[in-house]
Amino acid sequence: MAYFTLSFLLLLIKFASSQQISNPITTEDCNNRWIYIRGLPSSFNLDLLAKCSEYPLFDDFCPYLANHGLGQKTHSKSRSWYRSDPLLLELIFHRRILEYPCLTNDPNVANAVFLPYYAAIDSLKYLYGPDVNSSFQHGTDLFEFLQSDEPEIWKKHMGHDHFLVMSRPAWDFCQPLDNDPPLWGTSFLELPEFYNVTVLLPEGRAWPWQEHAVPYPTSFHPPNLACFDAWVRRVKRSRRTSLMLFAGGGGIGATPNIRRSIRTECNNANSSNNGNNTSFNKTNRIYSKICNIVDCSNGICEHDPVRYMKPMLQATFCLQPPGDTPTRRSTFDAITAGCIPVFFEELSAKMQYRWHLPEDKYPEFSLFIPKEEVVFKGLKILDVLMAIPRSEVRKMRDSVVELIPRVMYRRHGSSLGLRTKKDAFDTAIDGTLQTIKDKLNNMLEVEH
Template identity: 85%
Template sequence: MAYLTHFILLLLINLASSQQISNTESSSSTTTNPTTTEDCNNRWIYIRNLPSRFNLDLLTNCSEYPIFDDFCPYLANHGLGQKTHTKSRSWYRTDPLLLELIFHRRILEYPCLTNDPNVANAVFLPYYGAIDSLKYLYGPDVNSSFQHGIGLFDFLQSDEPGIWNRHMGHDHFLVMSRPAWDFCQPLDNDPPIWGTSFLELPEFYNVTVLVPEGRAWPWQEHAVPYPTSFHPPNLACFEAWIQRVRRSRRVSLMLFAGGGGIGASPNIRRSIRTECENANTSMTKDNTGYSQICHIVDCSNGICEHDPIRYMRPMLQATFCLQPPGDTPTRRSTFDAVTAGCIPVFFEEMSARSQYRWHLPEEKYPEFSVFIPKEEVVFKGLKILDVLMGIPRSEVRKMRESVIELIPRVMYRRHGSSLGLRTKKDAFDTAIDGALQTIKDKLNDLSEQ
């Protein structure tokens, strides 16, 4: 029964994708289309036709990694996952690993697609690289991780090689739904350590790669938001959520949704837990104006990952949402917090400021977030509470409004959404703009050499 369910899901995905490609190609095959002539100047994208072994076929292995979560249930709704409840219109149990599928489905609706690679300004590779990497990270090919991506490159060289050779890959881009750290194992590591070597392969040095977290020295990659569980289908649903965020009573000063911080070694998560426990016992509503100083939503062992109700309701009631780094600097929780209108508090520059420049403009960080160096908290005794309580209420209101203004930029609206909602650029639209500009700059640099 499980296999049949997965087969049906894949069939539906394939049918929808094929139909959309057909519709797109028929509408973009002529330059007289009024929606594509002027608006699409310098924005044409060609979707490379890859064999299904590089994308949809990979989804059939969704339950085959014993030490990795079964992601089969989250293939529903073209990667958005199952709805949080039967009557939900905007909320899904989204798994971040499915960003590649989400992005693939959305790009099929991009209005400036062309079926002629020679006129394209960029070439999209619908390769599910992070899903393909699971066999090296968790599966039987862990000792062959240097081969991750070689099959794709061989195909690009053998099938219509002129598409690649036109700019030697400088005009190509793809999405990989795991942090870049998972793909930068040195090729000469023996024995191999964690990760694959995709980003270390010279063959792909020229390709622009969109990932949810980039390295400190970005070469190929650019960071794009993790997908949250909020995917509105129309403008009415979106505006209803915005109104709910604005009206929500913020009864908690600060909130931390996450795990960790229970060990003996000093770290920022342990400091947060200790300060929360002490603050809740020593301060009252009378001297703060809040009914709760610090709220901790325990998300240990991944219990929150596919259950947004656990953390979104508390986030709607909190003024500040703490975003300490974990195994890696960035957190999906950052974008959950923005979606809830909760002001993010960062403790490390790599957590967001030096990552999401396309979606969260670096110069605007003081307007919508708070930065507290983790070293000051962990080793010098700086109290997070003192910093946050020191921000005037009028400034807090301005910051919250700035956060709310960012919501469209960090959400991935549902595929097939209404025309009204499409007037608001979302995370996908902003990522496409960034990729096109990056590729344009690279090609201009090459022409000047």
């Protein structure tokens, strides 16, 4: 049954790919916006999906291939909510770009060239499979193909006009080529052959050279404007009965870190507030709970948005401490729920998602509390949050709600009405086209 389902999915994607240029051009001006989708052998994308259960040290991601990478619906009557896996961002992006209104069959008129290579999925054989000791080879097959098949497409701008999507953090692809023995990750972003390519991924390095961060996919993928508007109304009218919330794992060891500090403060604050007429109760009667913790240890929340979205709808502030890496999918879940994100590292968002979350707007929709102040200097998160006037909190929440369209990936085949709102995909395309335009203009200036 699973094999039949996967085979049927592959046929659907192949059919959609064959129809990519038949999309009617809308009234949107396509000048300087033409994209050419590079034809790659299926071994670089669709064939990789058939290996979804071949990595015993990694989760079987076959169930999340449904609905062209959005995953299975959370329940049978759901229209907007899916059990999405961030690893499938490459597939989601590929499916969406087939609907892009400014596609061209002619690479000579294209302003950008998209490489539909499922790089993160292909990296699994190096990260979790028997090929880990040859991880420096990740990407070499792709480059050899680009050099041998219609090489003039690459040579026109030496890759400066090419872009691709990688659905894992950049740290997984920047192992130095000369590491012996190899450490974690592959060396894709260290290959000189790909230095000129623009790479979109959910987390970049502190020195953005090749890569640009785009939002992690959440579980919210509305198909039309009515579903989107219904969700926004729910977000706006939701009663915020918790002051702050942390949804995540970790922080249970003895080593000082921000997650441990959050858990300790939450437990202490809730315990001291039980049955006592504290100053918190006197000034914050709208909250029935100071801090709510949704334990997502061992990945139990990853494909079950019900576990954390309802608590987020009931919280005013959602804490976003870094974990293994600085960024979190939870940041975008929180925004989708209208919950004001609280960051503890600037690399968690401010230095990442410049296209989707403008740097100068952060004070309007988020809070920043340096983790060192909390972990080593005894600063209480509760004190910081309680000091913010309610009128300011309302303004911040309104700003968060306005960001929802920019951080969601609407469903493929969505209604024309919903397409009038630029989502995470549209914003990423705009940023990519501008980035490539700037790179090519700089090249011309240098030549002259």
